[in-house]
Amino acid sequence: EAGVTQSPRYAVLQEGQAVSFWCDPISGHDTLYWYQQPRDQGPQLLVYFRDEAVIDNSQLPSDRFSAVRPKGTNSTLKIQSAKQGDTATYLCASNPTGFGNTLYFGEGSRLIVV
Amino acid sequence: AQSVTQPDARVTVSEGASLQLRCKYSYSGTPYLFWYVQYPRQGLQLLLKYYSGDPVVQGVNGFEAEFIKSNSSFHLRKASVHWSDSAVYFCAVSPNSNNRIFFGDGTQLVVKP
Numbered sequence: 001e002a003g004v005t006q007s008p009r010y011a012v013l014q015e016g017q018a019v020s021f022w023c024d025p026i027s028g029h030d031t032l033y034w035y036q037q038p039r040d041q042g043p044q045l046l047v048y049f050r051d052e053a054v055i056d057n058s059q060l061p062s063d064r065f066s067a068v069r070p071k072g073t074n075s076t077l078k079i080q081s082a083k084q085g086d087t088a089t090y091l092c093a094s095n096p097t098g099f100g101n102t103l104y105f106g107e108g109s110r111l112i113v114v
Numbered sequence: 115a116q117s118v119t120q121p122d123a124r125v126t127v128s129e130g131a132s133l134q135l136r137c138k139y140s141y142s143g144t145p146y147l148f149w150y151v152q153y154p155r156q157g158l159q160l161l162l163k164y165y166s167g168d169p170v171v172q173g174v175n176g177f178e179a180e181f182i183k184s185n186s187s188f189h190l191r192k193a194s195v196h197w198s199d200s201a202v203y204f205c206a207v208s209p210n211s212n213n214r215i216f217f218g219d220g221t222q223l224v225v226k227p
Contacts, residue, residue, distance in 0.1 A: 004157065035217075040123070042204055042217035043158070056214065091157065100146035100165055100208060103215060105157035 002026065004106035006092050012112045013082045021077045021109045025094030031055075033103065034067055034077050035091040043091055049075065050097060082113045118207050118218035126224045129197050135190040135221045137205030146208040147188045148215070149179055153201045161203075164188065175199070200225045 005024040013019055025032050031050050035043035046065065047057040051072035060067065064082075069075040079086055089108040095101040117140040127133055139145065146165050150158040162173025169181040179190045188205060205218045 040219070042118075042206075042219045044217070045214060048214070093158075100163060102148075102160045102163065103150075103158070105159070107155065107157045 004092055004094055004104050006090075006106035006109050008109060009107065010110050010112075012114065015083055015113055016081050017113075018078065018080045019082060019111065020079075021090050021092075021111075023075045023077070023092030023106060025073070025075070025092070026104055029094035029096055029104070030072065031095050031097050031101075032069055032075050033091075033093040034075070035093065036088045037091055037108070038088045046077070079111075082111070084113050087111060087113050118205050118216055120203075120205055120218035120221050122221050123219070124222045124224065126226060127195055128226050130194050133190075133192045133195050133199075133223070135203050135205075135223065137188045137190065137218060138186050139188065139205070139207045140186065141207060141209045143209060146215075147179075147181060148206040148208070149173065149177070149188075149190050150204045150206060150217075151201050152204065152220070158204060161190070195223075195225050197225045197227055199223060 007022050011019050033048040034046045037043045047060045047067045049069040064080050067077045089110045091108045093103040093105045095103050119138045148163045149161040151161050152158045161177050162171050164171040164181050172178050177192050202220045202222050204220045206215050208215045
């Protein structure tokens with residue numbers, strides 16, 4: 001069974017540039033999460049979807065961050081006008097809907113904004 | 115608000131020694147509790163999880179954790195660590211049925227040969 005796949009693995013941007021991260025979850029997993037993990041901190045939830053619907057995006061900086069999952073499978077997280085404070089690893093995870101179900105993580109996309 | 119506290123940012127132990135990594139959570143109900151591990155350049159992987167039943171839960175690679183409700187703690191233990199256990203360990207809590215999972219800031223474990 002293929003795991004969660006993310007790309008690109010690394011990105012280096014100047015402030016003000018844009019970047020998109022792509023995630024392919026495990027087949028059959030209807031719930032997909034995007035987490036931001038700053039260096040030496042734990043993952044912090046940005047947004048999560050059930051199928052194509054956004055369930056919670058309350059922690060997503062909506063002025064510059066956006067996330068979509070149009071067909072309920074793959075997902076894209078976009079950062080417009082990146083800032084140095086966005087430097088972090090962006091983790092995608094998926095699981096089947098259900099209380100306490102294990103999250104399966106991708107390897108992450110590491111972003112450095114200079 | 116829910117929170118997870120891992121008070122030790124870094125723990126160093128010698129190979130073969132026992133290990134305890136501490137975790138305390140803040141939630142009044144009965145949450146799901148997890149320990150995940152992150153090896154270098156890899157995604158987080160589940161070690162074990164607990165919701166109910168025997169408060170000592172076994173996980174992979176000889177790890178176990180004990181739920182102590184009176185102390186709101188879920189400490190991770192291993193009787194004898196190996197150098198390959200060097201990684202970052204995250205405690206996490208899912209407080210209700212809406213699939214949100216909150217993570218602590220992690221404890222970096224360094225196992226000396």
